[in-house]
Amino acid sequence: MNDYEIVMGLEVHIELATQRKIFCRCKNTFAEAANTNVCPVCLGLPGALPVLNPEALSCAVRMGLALQGEINRNSRFDRKNYYYPDNATAYQITQFYEPILKGGRVEVQTETGETKVIRIHEMHLEDDAGKLTHDMERRVSLVDFNRKGVPLLEIVTEPDFRDADEVIAFLEKIRMFALYLGISDGKLHEGSMRADVNLSLRKAGEEALGVRTEMKNLNSFVSIRRAIAYEAERQAQVLDAGGRILFETRRFDEASGTTKTTRTKEEVMDYRYFPEPDLLPVHLPEEYIRKMEEQMPEFPQAKEARYRRDFGLTEEEARILTRHPATAALFEETLRLWEAGTAGVSDASAKNDGQPEDAETRRRAKAVAARMCGDLMYLCREKKADPGQWKITPEALAELLQMQEAGAITTKTARDVFALMFDKNIEPMVYVNEYHLLITKDEDALTTAVDAVLKAQEKSVSDYLSGKEKAAGHLLGCVMKETNGQADPTQARELLLKKLAERKAAGTT
Template sequence: MSREYETVIGLEVHVELATKTKIFCGCSTQFGGDVNTHTCPVCTGMPGSLPVLNKQVVEYAIAVGLATNCEITRHGKFDRKNYFYPDNPQNYQISQLYLPICRNGYVEIETEKGGAKKVGIHEIHMEEDAGKLIHDEWGDVSLVDYNRSGVPLIEIVSEPDMRSAEEVIAYLEKLRMFIQYLGASDCKLQEGSMRADVNLSVRPVGSDKFGTRTEMKNLNSFTAITHAIENERERQIDIIEAGGSVIQETRRFDDNKGESYAMRSKEDAQDYRYFPDPDLIPLDVSQEWIDRIKSEQPEFRPQKMARYKEEYGIPEYDIGIITDNKHMADIFEEATRICGQPKKVSNWLMVETLRLLKEKNMDPEDIRYSPAHLAALIDLVEKKVINSSVAKEVFERMFEDDTDPVKYVEEKGLKQETDSGAIKAICEQVIADNPQSVADYKAGKEKAIGFLVGQTMKAAKGKADPGTVNALLKELLS
């Protein structure tokens, strides 16, 4: 390679918003209903039906815009994007072209070199999602499910400010953090609630002109995005080095094969005949509305991390993991507020919670137990009502269905044996039953006491405090 090339990347990120109902009708946005059950005349494009804007969609879009330093459009509109496809029941998508809700923002990311960099946001607009085609491989027919039709989306369009896959991932992570913290979406790439299209071009280092860009779709993980960027950069450089020129086109990346192929070129580009949707009235956003949304913005991760360090004194590693997910951070803060034991709360999150999440292939978002129950569990251990191994058992149950640990311990009779007479009797029995270990211990094998403690715990069905048992055995054997 004779020259050095710079990669220029801009992203179009689609995020499915977490509203309960669709953007233009009252149908549920829930996943997993039977086909065409979350539908009505509006989201199936019935003749005569009309859209009515869901205000919560605007609220989320403004919240994301404020978090990403955007200007909020005070007088906005929705436009129709006209194109024929069966998943699009009206054959036009209601979107925003001329007056998007947010413009001219930026997100600050950390670069590989450790510095801060601003990635510009050109605009954020609101639009409706399409339905889903289901191809019957045997019957030679395709069917349409309109359950997703009309689910609200925002599209966040960045400026071409990123120069590497690392910067792209940092930008996406930052966006995801903001959006998750705002509760505007769960941003799951695999499930499609966050989708990124990558616009990429290359140019010789030092050039101030952009090269011809391609757009890559079907990227449903950070790994796929990284691979696609590296792959496309190489592909474009190879073309240029071979004396050819890059064609402006949309490409689909296949992460299994590690390569992309052309979907459509610019020449095939459709004329969407955008025009303002006459069925919707202009969207006027008052300063009061913006102010209220601003006042309700949560504490975002960077501030939260600093505060945790200051306020709770837990390790930075723990802070990083806990604040990575707002739901987890919320549980941490609330449980700590109740029980006053930040380190213990953190331990339950870092060890048992993460273990179970991994085991069950769940996201932190899906944690079901309440902070109050976690605090109660910590309290039970603290007060020696149960020992730590019983606590783990109780926790697993709590993790499953938010069982109240106090009730559970009571009902299952898991309380530690606190009657020292009863424990002493068990210890004496164990000593009597294990003459060899007793002899070993007395001969100076300190480890033998461990076996005896284990036997005692077993005999007590786990409901004794191992420390107490240990002390008692030593006393009896001395």
């Protein structure tokens, strides 16, 4: 295996999360009763005419801009002819001669921390096929056409990958583009994103490409890694034994971890591609492209740099907050509302070159980041929730952090309420009032609580008096508990230490 270099190219299919299917008005939904979202167009009934969904087009153009390729101002659709039971039209509408995107480049970080450019060959729009279910017991195959006509984007790369890490880094990046553009949820295991890996070997130092095999529809990063390792080893063994690699499609079998031939590859000729006569060519005016450019979001790389520069966040904080658009949005909106909520307060410092204000913003940004990178990520892992699957609103989080900063609630209360906010729509102010969690400055109540604790915790008191200063921490905890967390911790600590000092003085005299 060491004598060979692995050469791989990818074909990535992304199911677009448009409202409607690509060429008809049927709803584009997942997991509904079979054959409920169908019409004459997607069922391929005679005389039905397709019309391109503009939403699918805009998704494609924005992805094309993210891939930094050349948006084809005049793209067209073609028919790829083949019969299969999940394909009622007996052809797929795709873009063969004039795809929507030509060329492009995606930068990925390799394991060694270097940046590598993966070249994009082209990207095109097409429609998905239906779904077959084989019922072995009843010995029947069922077909569901709900998925027929769901818009797909297919991204085809140049053979630029040399190992599985690069492949996964690329797919992560594509998924991130899809998420930030809001065009797909990018879930591999639900089939919203599918990758085919074309793999061949060549002797180290050789220029010419070897014969490749294609592994289809790998549905997790783990499968992709295993399939690549197995197939590279298999090809090396065939070549070492003097054999020949056949140009074919192979299926990765999860259970055995091996790949098996599914069919020898058809030649392009076999599909009899020809221009789709029922659809007009797609002409994109410059104004349309400009409009799409204006709608491009800020992607994680740029966001990360900005968070570090403007808010002084660490590399790790910036990375965690930008990994998913829902996380970044919660962070930015919370900070904005917090700033807006205290705008009057910091007015006085505004004259001072804006410097103290910047420091304030950074301090607040740090506080939001701390709550999100710590507690929020922990809760997501604990509850196996994806970012955004929480009930926390920026309004509520800003309110909670403001209350904590103002010293109205303790850190513990803030954390407890935050954890509740994950699953419930809670207004922090209303909640802490209702459950009496606000810190009180009531000195009489505090004195009563401290006295009660000193009386009940004789052991800790005598420990403290005999020099074990750590016992004070335990006593303070008891006071906070006694006051239901409503005591001001600083005030409680001062009073506790004062009382203990009095006892010490009384004891030594």
